Amino acid sequence: MSTTTEETTEPLTAADRCDRCGAQAYVRVVLPVGELLFCGHHARAHADAYQSVAEHIQDETDRLHAEHGSGARSAG
Numbered sequence: 835m836s837t838t839t840e841e842t843t844e845p846l847t848a849a850d851r852c853d854r855c856g857a858q859a860y861v862r863v864v865l866p867v868g869e870l871l872f873c874g875h876h877a878r879a880h881a882d883a884y885q886s887v888a889e890h891i892q893d894e895t896d897r898l899h900a901e902h903g904s905g906a907r908s909a910g
Contacts, residue, residue, distance in 0.1 A: 846894050852876055862892040874898055 850859040852873035859871035863884045872880065874895045885891070 843892070846871070846892070854880075860893070860895045860898060862890075863888045864890040864892070 846859050846862060848858055850862075850871050851857065852859050853870050854876040855873060857873035857875075860874050861872040861877035863870045863872065863877075865884070865887060866889060870884065877893070877895065
């Protein structure tokens with residue numbers, strides 16, 4: 835028996851907020867029972883915990899540099 839997981843591919847927007855701190859989300863982690871949204875900082879901080887259980891990871895952190903300049907890499 836095969837199951838199909840529909841991946842969310844819609845871009846994250848300013849309305850999507852980090853589940854940890856409320857900042858703008860740039861990473862969506864799709865889990866077997868829902869999803870989590872993270873800012874760049876919290877995505878990096880929790881990557882070890884979610885990478886092994888995630889069904890799909892939508893990472894748009896490359897937009898941080900484009901939207902906020904070179905200082906955004908450390909601020910994300």
